[in-house]
Amino acid sequence: MSLAYTATDSAAPFQLRPVTPSVGAEVSGIDLTESLDEKAVAALRAALIEHGVLFFRDQPVTPDHQVAFARRFGHVPKVPDSMFLVHEANPHVSVLLNDADRPPTVNNWHSDYSFAPLPDFASVLRSVVVPDCGGDTVWAGMFAAWDGLPDRMQQHLDGLTATHDFMKLYERPVKKRLWEGERGRLMEAARREFPPVSHPVVRPHPESGRKALFVNESFTRHIDGMSEQESRHLLAFLFEHCKAPEFQVRFRWSPDCVAMWDNRSVIHYAVADFHPARRLMHRVTVLERLREG
Template sequence: MDIHGTVGDLTVRHQAGPRALRRLPEGEQSRPYELFGIEPVTGLIGAEVSGVDLREPVGPALFAELDRALLEWKVLFFRDQHITAGQHLDFARRWGELEVNPFFPHEVPELGRIEASAQTPGGQNVWHADGTWREKPLLGAVLRAVEVPEAGGDTCFADMGAAYDGLPAEVKFRIHELSAFHDFAPSIGLGMEADKLAELRVKYPAVEHPVVRCHPRTGRRTLFVNPGFTTHITGMGARESEALLGFLFHQAAVPEFQVRFRWEADSIALWDNQATQHYAVNDYFPQHRLMERVAILDEHPRAGKWPAQEAGSARFP
């Protein structure tokens, strides 16, 4: 079955049927892990790690294997991790400098609390990559479940490298040199008092990032726009920008590109924010859900070159 649609002056075709999904960068092969068990949740994205106790320091050898698994699977899940706030921070810090998020309540500056209840329903139910409203977005994040509802409250993750691969060739060509603006105000800023919003807009103005990003570690091209924070494409008319972004946003919603994680208390998700988007399913109101999040700062996103321009290959460890 073919489904046709238009993007600006392009007519694109969505074809139902088999999808050729690629988990690793071109030319790379999966290798075994020696220091822990790993069980894939899907064939493309998401794996559950066993045999690791995050209360213990993560030494160089274990970190190297976890880092490789993160690049391979994009999101890693850990169960029954009864860690302290300090251990949570120490684990995330193995990947780099930690973020202090201005929008999350916290007692420890780098440890944000995300809470939903009958008084404050969850609001992260939109596809997004964390911190793309920053000049330097986030490399990744470590999210721990403190309290979870009896049912519901799952988080979905999407592989945005696979989402890029799945685009029609004519759309890839159209977008490979484009950039877009990202802004916290249309989503996080909703309901914020005008004075506070104005203050934060000065501190965190809208920023411009490439539409197609080159992953700094794997070299893989990923789709780097999201409905949570991307507002418009640079230099493009409003109608055409809206049509093109709407088409690109839809790629995260393709089930073949996704994994869905059911939380338990003391479960942890570690994800590569450079390669994924996520969506917190808000299907548990008015039950209570409390999460703690530590995030790692990134570098400036680099545009993903069109294949004919590429001089190097992936740098998979």
């Protein structure tokens, strides 16, 4: 794309270093606590579309800084207090906290809100407290996963749709505590708000047009129009295919890192290897437009 910048562009408002050929790039020379000009925002957006996930180190942003940065790319909704803890100082920031009493329960490959009629565009995650060891996040590039399929499989998948279901993840036993007490009432409201929805198995990216797989093991329930057995086998193949190391980038967090990723072209996995250590993250969601309803 014409807006993309590289580390060799003398006019670039930042430096960009790809981490792997398939997905991920580190950004330096930019301060996310400052207001970015339109040129920088356009360049970051182009880099995000090209690389899927961007990493920023040494960014001591506040929740307000994080929200202001995210708003340069789209609509930032308030956090649904059913599924997530809400930051007390900013209702647009979700608090992801794990410690001895709150073991991690999202160690599944997923794309944020793929169960919604309008899935999330981007997620902006900041590390506040990280374990001395472990707690990495892994992303898989779904452009590369699509490109890595044989031609016959691509032809078979193109045009298919799949049902994504909020309950596929949240009905699991590890999520039991979310359904207890007052929070259970909020979760039931979320279940009603997000009934199962169908999305193309292969989605052209809305900005680049490049094709990406759009399935994930957390929320994709079945392939529409297939028998249960056929759907189960095909999804099992696709879920395993997307885990290939050639499609992945793994990020080791340190305090004050920010990762921004495009849910339309990557899936991610929070590695749950650090319990009972404390891990505290702040996340902000970006939508392409306001969700209906």
